[in-house]
Amino acid sequence: MAKGKSKTASDTPKRIPKKKLKQLVTDLLLANPSKIFNYKQVSNKLGVGDDITRRMVNELLYELAQEGFAEELQRGKFRAVMQNALVVGTLEMNPDGSADVITEDNREIFIPDFRLNHALHGDRVQISIYRQRRRGLLEGEVVRIIERAKRNFVGAIHFVGKNAFVIPDNKLMPYDIFIPKVELKDVRNGQKVIVQITEWPAREKNPSGKIVEVLGNPGVHEVEMHAILAEFELPYRFPEELDKLAEKISAKITDADYRERRDFRDVPTFTIDPFDAKDFDDALSVQMLPNGNIEVGVHIADVTHYVKPNSPIDNEAIERGTSVYLVDRCVPMLPERLSNFICSLRPNEEKLCFSAVFEMNENAEVINQWFGRTVILSKRRFTYEEAQQVIETGEGDMKEQILLLHTLAQKLRAERFKKGAIAFERIEVKFDLDPKGKPLGVYFKENKESNQLIEEFMLLANRKVAEFIGMQKKGRRELPFVYRIHDKPNEEKLNAFRSFITRFGYSISGTTDRQVSKSLNQLMEKVKGRPEQNLVETLALRSMAKARYSTDNIGHYGLGFKFYTHFTSPIRRYPDMMVHRLLDHYLKNGKPKDKEQIETLCKHSTNMEIKATEAERASIKYKQVEFMQDKVGETFKGVISGVTSFGLFVELTETQCEGLVSIRDLDDDFYRFDEDEFALVGERSGRKFTLGDEVEVEVWRTNLAKKQLDFKLVGMPGKSSKPSTPRRSPKKSSSKKAKVASSRKGQQKPKKKEKRRKR
Known part of the structure; x- marks a missing residue:
């Protein structure tokens, strides 16, 4: 027998991973939808020569047929299922x-x-x-x-030889962005940058990009706040030329203004706002009428008097859509001269308003209403805390007016819930910050009677304006308008939520809208003050549809209103400016406006609102992680807020800071993810971790740049935390995907990056 060369590692054919091979086989079938293949033909097309891989190709063809990707026409011969x-x-x-x-x-x-x-x-x-x-x-x-939803991403740049990659901060962007050498001027390794995708050839796994702006070093407060805004493609500075234009706008009220407006300067008027607010866009007035009824004026800053359609300031406001409120700042929709000075309803200054004025009886029923332009003089600026003090003690400035409006507001509120409104009142996380923006403490903003006083009259004004335009009068053409709509909940998500809350002993009954809303309100009342409160409220909200702007009115499910709009905050929301202009136009018997044009602006405003909300949440998460940095090693009580195949998310009871307990650190057993129970279950012990379980955790690591907290499990109340038998070798899990509570994807938490990104 002749001697042959000994086989080396380099001679052994490189095996294709099964997942990759399955993709190649599927792509081949779909690229040739009319052709029939057996496993040999597929193997030849893919350049597969070794017997093991060819057998795998055969197995994959049968697997694809079982899954519905392919069909077996004759024994061993397959064709792609036609796309339908x-x-x-x-x-x-x-x-x-x-x-x-x-x-x-x-x-x-x-x-x-x-x-x-x-x-x-x-x-x-x-x-x-x-x-x-x-x-x-x-x-x-x-x-x-x-x-494309976006082309710009924020991330840290990492040099690789003469080139570099930007690793995006956005966890939902799974690709690093390649940066060629020519783009690497004035940037240092590790810095935060804004990068724009310039090209992405079909066969390349990673996009290529260019650096738009260097933000600075990660972990620095200003850099991170700017990075959050840039990530959601929100501006973090106002164009200088627009500030100059705003400076030229006169704040003077002319004689013509006085003549054309209803005068409320002698009617007791005040504002109630957060203690740190600067843009006061709503005020209330109240007085008794000779017939014994009560006149309540809801006065809104007349922004559109100063900002004209198609002007540079108006175009910028359209682009922004809304003001953005991060934990330490407001990024305004309008230049500061307008938002904080000219339009802001500051005390002891005459201001121009667009008002909704209601004549009400003592039962808070509206007898008459009037909409139009006014001039007011606010006598007092209250914080919510100051107004609450008047409500609780019955003493203080303008006590008669505040107490009267408080009484009416509570009657409006009771009637609203009676008619089907849902009481979603999420706890709002706030921070005590030092002058440099470092969080010194966490507190929660409560919705007290002073908040409800303002809320009810703003809801009343928004509803009545929408009804005035939207209710069809006989013989009148439809008047295109901006509505704030909220659809009924998705039945599948609501049923999943019903199923979830049974583990806490709760239920939702009823079949009609009003029955379900009443049951939801009872649930919200029952969970108040309990460890699972925030989790149940969060999942209830996620089972609901998202409110949005539209010209097609379907009502507002959550508020229980058939007609609703946004009229009361034109300093910070562009749809309110649209409503002011449309209302003024229709009050003057103007012709119907272009519905398609209004709808386009509605969709844009909804998208900008979503971005602003996501940016606000990101800034809260950043400050929560920053607040926990000096608490590594300390233990806290919490509640399991998310369950995935890679671990448990735990929300701390005291601060609502959320972190991950990795499944790798649950080393007393091998845990598998039970998709049906939304739980991690120990193979040997049967120990189960489910949503809502109370646990005790230790702060293990903080990563400020990635806004991540890592916890270690210390124990569970009433349960042993350390079984005596060591962990067994792992079994294969039947779970294919990590899923959590209310829906297949709704509650899933971000997966930790355990391997390099696609490149």
Whole structure:
């Protein structure tokens, strides 16, 4: 026998991982939908020569047939299942790299990570639905990116030889962005930058980009606040030329202004706002009428008197859509001269307003109403705390007016809940900050009677303005308008929430809207002060639809109103400016405005509101992590707020700071994720961790740049935390995806990065 060369490692064919091979086989079938293949032909097309991999190809063909991707026409011969539907929707990334597309008809389509075809979170995409997935859910593939949600990302830059990669802060952006050498001027390794994607060839795993701006070193307060705003593509400075234009706007009230307006300067008027507010856009007046009724004026800053349509300031306000409130600052929609001075209803200064004036009886029923432009003079600026003191003690400035309005507000509130409003009053996290922005303490803003006083009259004004325009009068054409709408909850998500709360001994009864809302209110009352309060309230909110702006009125489910709009905050919301202009136009018997144009602005305003809300949450998370930095090693009580295949999320009871207990650190047993129970279950001990369980944790690590907290489990009340038997070797988990409470994706928490990003 002739001697041959001994086989070396380099001669051994490199095996393709099964997941990658499955993708290649599927892509080949879909690229040739009319052709029939056996495993040998597929192997040859893919350049697979070794027997083990060829056998795997054969197994994968049968697996794809079982899953519905392919069909077996003859024994061993397969063809792709023809794609049967093309739909359009918005893509929402999941932390594991897969995604869901919410279609225009509100269906949810699952997209595997290998079928995204470079689509990213928020993109508007066209997808092909090609099969039913388990649990009746549809599965599809992105075939076209219609519109990118964003091209700019924020992250830290890391040099690799002469080139570099930016690792985005956004956990839903799973790709590093390649930066060529030519773009690496005036930037140092590790700095935070804004990077813009410039190209992404179809066959490249990673996009290429250029540096738009160098923000600075990570962990620095100003850098991180600017990074949060930039991440959501929100401005963090006002254009200098617009500030100069605003300085030229006169604050003087002319004789013509006085003549054209209803004069409320002698009527007792005041504002109630947070202690740190500067933009006071609403005031209340109240006086008794000769007939014994009560006149209540809801006076709103007349922003549109100063900001004209299509002016540079108006165009900037459209672009911004809303003011953005981070933990330490407000990024205004309008230049500061307008928002904090000219339009702000400051005490002892005559101001121009657009007002809703109501004649009410002692039962808070509206007898008559009037809408129009006014001039007012606020006699007093109250903080919520000062107004609350008057309500509680019956003493203080303008006590007669405040107590009368308080009585009316409580009657309005009771009637609102009687008619089906839902009492969603989430606790608001606030921080005591030092002059440099460092958090010294965490506290919670409560919704007391002084808040309710303002809330009820703002709701009344918003509702009555919407009714005035929206209620069809006989023989009148439709008047296109801006409505604030809120759809009924998704039945599947609501049922999942019903199922979840049973573990705490709660339930939601009823079938009609009013019965369900009444039951939800009873639930919110029952959970007050209990450890599971924040979790139950959060999941209840997530089972609801999201409120938005639209010209098509469907009512507001959460408030129980058939007509609702936003009229009361034009300093900080562009839709309110739109409402002021439309209301003024229709009061003057103007012709119907262009509905399509209004709808476009409604959609943009909704999108900007979502971005502003996400930025606010990110800033809160950043400050929570910063607050916990000097508490490493300390133990705290908390509640399990999320369960995933990679660990437990725990929310601390005292501060609502949330962190992860990694499954790797639950070393007393091997834990598997139970999808149906939304729990981690020990294979040997049967020990179970579920949503809402009270636990005690130790702060282990803080990562300020990534806004992450890591905890270690110390114990559970009434349960042993250390079983005596050591951990067994792991078994294979049947779970394919990490899912949590109210829906398949709704409560899933961000997955920790345990391996390098795709490159």
